[in-house]
Amino acid sequence: MSAPSQQPDLENSVPAVASPPPVEREKSIPESGSEPISLRTTVICGAVLILGGLIAGYSGNQFSYASLFRDGYVRERPPGAKITPPAPKKALDAYMARGKKIFEGKCITCHGPEAKGNGVTYPSLVGSPWALGETERFSLIVLNGLAGAVSDGKTYGVMTPQGIGMTPEDLAGIMTYVRNHFGNTKGDVVTVEMARNAMKASAARKNAGQLMSAGELADHVRNLEGKEVKPDDMVDPLTFAPVAVAAAPSAVPVAPPAETAPATGTAPAPDAAPPVPAPGAP
Amino acid sequence: MSSASSATPTSDAAIRAGIDRSLRHPVMFFLTSGAAWLAVSILLAITASIKVHCPTFLDGCGFVDFGRVFPAHINTLIYGWGFQSGFGVLIWLMARMSRQECRSAGTILAAGHVWNLGVLLGTLGILCGEGSGMPWMEFPRFAWPVLLLSYIAIVVWSFIQFRVRAGERTFVAQWYLLGAMMWFPWLSITANTLLFCVPGHPVMAAGINAWFKSGLVFLFFVPSALGAAYYLAPKLTGRPIPSHTLARLGFWSLAVVAPWAGMQKLAGAPLPVFLPYVGAAATALLAVPLLIAALNLLRTIFSSEEKLPKCAPMSFTLAGLVSMLVLAATAVLFNLPGSSLWKVQFSLSGYGFDMLAVYGVFGFMMFAAVYFMVPRLTNCEWRYPRLINMHFFFSVYGIGAIVVGAMIGGYVHGSAAEAWLQPWEYVVDTLRPFAAVSTFAWCVILFANVFFFLHLALMWLRPDRLLAACKAKTEDRVAQSQQTEDPQSTTP
Numbered sequence: 001m002s003a004p005s006q007q008p009d010l011e012n013s014v015p016a017v018a019s020p021p022p023v024e025r026e027k028s029i030p031e032s033g034s035e036p037i038s039l040r041t042t043v044i045c046g047a048v049l050i051l052g053g054l055i056a057g058y059s060g061n062q063f064s065y066a067s068l069f070r071d072g073y074v075r076e077r078p079p080g081a082k083i084t085p086p087a088p089k090k091a092l093d094a095y096m097a098r099g100k101k102i103f104e105g106k107c108i109t110c111h112g113p114e115a116k117g118n119g120v121t122y123p124s125l126v127g128s129p130w131a132l133g134e135t136e137r138f139s140l141i142v143l144n145g146l147a148g149a150v151s152d153g154k155t156y157g158v159m160t161p162q163g164i165g166m167t168p169e170d171l172a173g174i175m176t177y178v179r180n181h182f183g184n185t186k187g188d189v190v191t192v193e194m195a196r197n198a199m200k201a202s203a204a205r206k207n208a209g210q211l212m213s214a215g216e217l218a219d220h221v222r223n224l225e226g227k228e229v230k231p232d233d234m235v236d237p238l239t240f241a242p243v244a245v246a247a248a249p250s251a252v253p254v255a256p257p258a259e260t261a262p263a264t265g266t267a268p269a270p271d272a273a274p275p276v277p278a279p280g281a282p
Numbered sequence: 283m284s285s286a287s288s289a290t291p292t293s294d295a296a297i298r299a300g301i302d303r304s305l306r307h308p309v310m311f312f313l314t315s316g317a318a319w320l321a322v323s324i325l326l327a328i329t330a331s332i333k334v335h336c337p338t339f340l341d342g343c344g345f346v347d348f349g350r351v352f353p354a355h356i357n358t359l360i361y362g363w364g365f366q367s368g369f370g371v372l373i374w375l376m377a378r379m380s381r382q383e384c385r386s387a388g389t390i391l392a393a394g395h396v397w398n399l400g401v402l403l404g405t406l407g408i409l410c411g412e413g414s415g416m417p418w419m420e421f422p423r424f425a426w427p428v429l430l431l432s433y434i435a436i437v438v439w440s441f442i443q444f445r446v447r448a449g450e451r452t453f454v455a456q457w458y459l460l461g462a463m464m465w466f467p468w469l470s471i472t473a474n475t476l477l478f479c480v481p482g483h484p485v486m487a488a489g490i491n492a493w494f495k496s497g498l499v500f501l502f503f504v505p506s507a508l509g510a511a512y513y514l515a516p517k518l519t520g521r522p523i524p525s526h527t528l529a530r531l532g533f534w535s536l537a538v539v540a541p542w543a544g545m546q547k548l549a550g551a552p553l554p555v556f557l558p559y560v561g562a563a564a565t566a567l568l569a570v571p572l573l574i575a576a577l578n579l580l581r582t583i584f585s586s587e588e589k590l591p592k593c594a595p596m597s598f599t600l601a602g603l604v605s606m607l608v609l610a611a612t613a614v615l616f617n618l619p620g621s622s623l624w625k626v627q628f629s630l631s632g633y634g635f636d637m638l639a640v641y642g643v644f645g646f647m648m649f650a651a652v653y654f655m656v657p658r659l660t661n662c663e664w665r666y667p668r669l670i671n672m673h674f675f676f677s678v679y680g681i682g683a684i685v686v687g688a689m690i691g692g693y694v695h696g697s698a699a700e701a702w703l704q705p706w707e708y709v710v711d712t713l714r715p716f717a718a719v720s721t722f723a724w725c726v727i728l729f730a731n732v733f734f735f736l737h738l739a740l741m742w743l744r745p746d747r748l749l750a751a752c753k754a755k756t757e758d759r760v761a762q763s764q765q766t767e768d769p770q771s772t773t774p
Contacts, residue, residue, distance in 0.1 A: 016662035016744070023302065023658050024295045027520035029453065029513070035525040041577060045570045051614055052567040058619035059559035081703055 085236065088243040091189050092180065092231035095240065099177020102170050106162050107178075115182040121157035123150050126182050130217075135190055135224045137217050138175060139198035140205075147211040158211065163202065168195040169240055192240050193226035297381060302658045304383040305374050308390040309659055310742040312370035313652055315398055317735035319362025324728040326355035331724060334710075334717035345409045353420035354408045356636075360418060360498065361429065362401045364640060367648040368506045369394070369436050372459050374655055375513050376440035379456050380447035386439045393435035400428035416477060416491045418498060426474050430467060437463045454529045458509035461537060465501035469494055489548045489557060496544030496561070499639045500568055505536065507602060507647035508575050514599050514650055515582045518591055524581045532574035539567045546617060549627060562617040572610035576603050594670045598650030601678055605642030612638065612689070625700065630713065631692025638685045641727075645681075649673070652738070660741045669733045676730035683723035691716030 089097075103115075107125075111117050115125040125131050130151045131138055143163035149155045163171070172195035179186035201220070202208070229235070234243045330352040332339045340346045377384050384390070404421030407413065413420040421429075444460060473494035477487055516523055523529055545553070545561035580603055583590065590596060612635060616626060626632070653670060657663050664670060691713060698709040 016660075016747075017657070018663055021299075021661065022663070023299045026295075026298070027517060029516045030520065030522035031451075032454065032523040032526035032529060034527070037525060037528050037531065041528065041574065044573060048567060048569045048573070048614060051618065052563045054619050055566055055617055056559055056563035059555050 086238060088234040089237045090231065091229045091233045091235045091240070091242075092176070094235050094237045095173050095176040095189055096180060097237065098169060098173030098240075099175070099181075102166075102174040103177055107174070110157075110159070115178065117156070123152070123154070123156045125178055126184060131178050132184055132186055134221050135175065135194060136198060136201060136220045136222050138178075139171060139190075139195065139224060140202055140212055140217065140220055142171065142174060143198065143202045144205075144209075145211045146213070148213045150214070161211070163199070168192045168199060171195040171198060172240070187231060189229045189231055190224070191226050191229045194224035197224050197226055298378065298658075301377050301381070301383050302374075302661075304385070304387060305377055306659045308384070308387050308394060309370045309374045309655065310738075311391055311394050312366045312373075313656070314735070314738045314742055315394070316363045316366035316370065317731065317738050319358050319366065319401065321728060321731050321735055323355050323358035323363060324724055324731060326351050326358060328721055328724045328728065330355050331717050331721040335714045335721065344411065350409050350411060350413065353413050353417075354405050356418060357408060357420050358401065358405055359640060361404070361421070362398075364503060364644065365433075366394070366397070367652065368462070368502070368644075369397075371510055371648055371651040371655070372437065372463065372506060373440050374659070375455060375509060375651070376443055376459055379453045379513070380443040382443040382446060382448070384439065384443075390436050390439065393432040397429060397432040397436065400425045400432065404429075414478075416487075418495045419473065419477065419491060423478050426470065426478070430470050430474075433466065433470075453513070454523060454526075454533070455509045455512035457533045458505040458512060461533070462502050462505040462509065465497070465505070469497040469501060473497075485548070485551055485553060488551070489545045489553055492547035493544035493561070495547075495636075496565070497541065499636070500536070500540035500543060503640055503644040504540075504572070507606075507644045508532075508536075510647040510651040511575070511579050511599055511602060514595055514647075514654060515579045518593070518596050518599070518654070519583055519585075521582055521585045523578060524585060525578060528574055528578050532571045532578065535574070536568070536571035539564050539571065543568060547627065547632070550624065566614045566617045569610035569614045572606050572613070576606045576610070579603055594653040594664075594667075594674065595650040597674050598646045598653065601674070602643055602646035602650060605638060605646060605681075608685075609635075609638050609643055625696035626689075626692045627696070629692035629696035629699070630688045630716065631696070634685045634688025634692060637681065637688065641677075641681045642685060646677070649677070649734075656738065656741050660744065662741055662744060664737070665740060666737060669737050673730045673734050676726045680723040680727035680730070684720050684727075687716045687719040687723070691719075 107115070110122045111125055112122070117124040128151055130141065141159070143161060143166070145161040146159040166174075169192055172190045172192045175190040175195070176188075178184065179188065179190070201224075205216075207216075229242065235241060236243055329340065329346055330348055333348045333351070344350075373384070373390065400421075404425035407422035407425065408420050412422045414422060419426075440459070440463060444456065473490060476482065476490050477494075481487060512523070512529070515521075542564035543561050544565075545557045546559070546565060547561070549558035549562065551558070579599075583596075583600070616631070616635070653664070694712050694716070695709065698704070698712040701708070
């Protein structure tokens with residue numbers, strides 16, 4: 001051991017330890033024993049192992065990536081409770097709301113917040129004949145991108161395809177949004193059905209996967225097929241499925257259970273009870 | 283220890299005294315500043331807890347919003363107190379068991395100050411609203427490299443001491459301590475890289491965060507606690523650990539199973555199914571190493587009819603071992619198939635589990651070690667045994683109330699949340715009594731720990747010695763002046 005330290009604070013002129021000091025009262029650590037593992041310990045640990053296996057097995061399809069969590073993990077609603085679907089919206093508002101989201105995620109980077117482009121590499125969408133004209137042509141540009149001259153004859157930068165990951169609802173939303181915003185007032189709705197047809201048309205192209213060009217677009221100057229939806233028709237704001245006006249009565253906080261409704265003798269059970277009044281409700 | 287060497291008992295005691303002296307200041311620094319952080323953390327816990335049952339408390343002051351005070355409480359508890367008392371115990375135990383004096387006390391002290399600075403700035407960052415929002419990693423980004431580097435500067439010397447240890451023999455305690463020392467950098471680097479440097483999908487980030495949290499508990503706090511326990515139990519009683527094989531099984535099962543645990547927190551989240559379920563199974567399996575260690579140590583302590591030494595380290599070790607058994611049982615119960623997991627998953631219960639592991643298992647073992655070490659380090663007996671008694675009972679009852687309250691409260695909380703047609707206020711109302719219990723219990727624990735801090739500081743700074751030195755100096759001076767005055771007085 002080293003020589004007694006010279007540091008002043010280690011000098012213990014005041015007796016502070018009992019005799020013998022703690023360090024001399026210590027016992028030594030004996031060598032560990034060599035007992036075998038007892039039966040009791042084995043049984044306890046074995047029980048824990050079995051429980052662990054049960055837990056792991058309980059997930060069901062452990063290594064399936066098809067479903068992300070165990071079947072039934074998301075609870076059923078309690079008996080008697082109703083899920084209130086979102087309040088129906090006017091079709092134009094619903095599609096525009098979706099389109100706004102897509103625009104702000106994808107288009108805004110190039111075409112800018114006002115959709116005016118920059119006049120050099122990015123063309124303006126305001127008043128653009130291709131955006132406002134026949135819907136099939138417009139949809140194919142959105143889905144596949146564009147190279148070469150545009151409607152005003154000028155050549156801007158290359159537009160990359162935007163269709164990857166887009167659902168028909170997204171495509172319908174973004175087209176409706178551009179046609180009815182930024183000073184564009186087309187007033188019509190590009191429906192989900194039309195967007196689905198656009199995707200079919202896009203997939204059926206001869207040179208699928210390549211950018212569109214003015215030449216090829218000339219073959220697609222037509223409107224997409226599909227049942228028209230009027231801007232004031234009521235739709236579900238998430239699925240855009242049409243909602244019958246009769247099913248959207250005034251707000252009821254929690255709908256009575258369906259099976260008790262007839263007994264009350266009132267009008268047909270209001271299955272879809274919106275928590276907020278529908279915007280278009282009279 | 284002496285059995286491993288051929289030294290005579292006297293020279294052996296001298297070696298131990300030399301080791302203690304070489305480590306006095308770094309270890310006492312860690313223990314004392316750790317105790318101070320513990321008091322701060324409990325104060326923050328009380329504030330957070332009051333805000334649950336009395337939301338208008340300190341209303342309008344952004345610094346003490348629940349969302350800031352609660353993470354500040356957890357992070358000061360983990361990094362301010364947990365790690366620092368861990369450092370103190372770890373470097374001392376490693377030096378003692380390797381029979382090596384510490385030659386880098388200065389570096390360790392300096393790194394300890396850097397660590398404290400990191401914790402302080404991180405905590406202020408949280409209170410100013412710059413927290414990262416990830417449980418147990420709430421310090422703003424800048425704190426993590428600081429903590430990691432100072433961590434390495436603090437523990438690397440213990441590795442070296444282990445490498446150059448006297449004799450070939452290793453102690454069970456050393457395995458656990460080495461494990462704890464090595465696993466933290468791994469956890470920290472992995473989590474920080476995946477969460478801050480190359481962040482991926484946010485859902486996966488939540489999973490990684492849950493894994494990190496579980497890793498800290500089972501790969502730092504639990505092995506540190508077991509290191510201390512495997513040292514103290516045979517040391518205090520002088521009885522051997524009955525089964526070396528069982529100890530080895532316990533260590534390796536912890537090392538193999540613990541890294542898989544943690545992701546059960548994300549059960550039901552859109553992650554690959556096997557991640558949460560492997561996490562749940564691994565957490566349940568962790569009962570094996572915990573039970574093995576607790577049984578082995580309890581059998582060490584109770585292996586003979588002789589009366590147990592009645593001392594604070596012994597009581598705290600026993601309390602820690604009981605907490606370990608409870609932790610093992612909860613680890614299984616909370617994860618049983620079809621059990622309460624989905625009810626307690628996002629409730630108060632997790633907090634109860636964390637506190638059981640951090641204060642119950644780790645904390646009690648650290649206190650045991652502190653009460654054993656400090657008289658040796660400072661060469662001074664504990665001044666106020668009553669304070670130690672109070673610390674023990676207040677801690678046991680306090681943490682018992684918090685853990686039981688949080689676990690039951692969490693179940694009630696989770697069940698109330700299931701009635702989702704009720705307004706959320708209803709769920710909050712069910713929590714109120716449990717939060718009130720928790721506030722009261724933390725107050726009790728705070729009281730005991732403030733005195734624990736003062737007691738430690740008193741042992742380290744030894745004001746009586748300073749006073750005595752001053753007195754001696756004054757007496758000298760008086761004597762001198764009398765000597766010089768004497769001739770004058772006699773020669774007028």
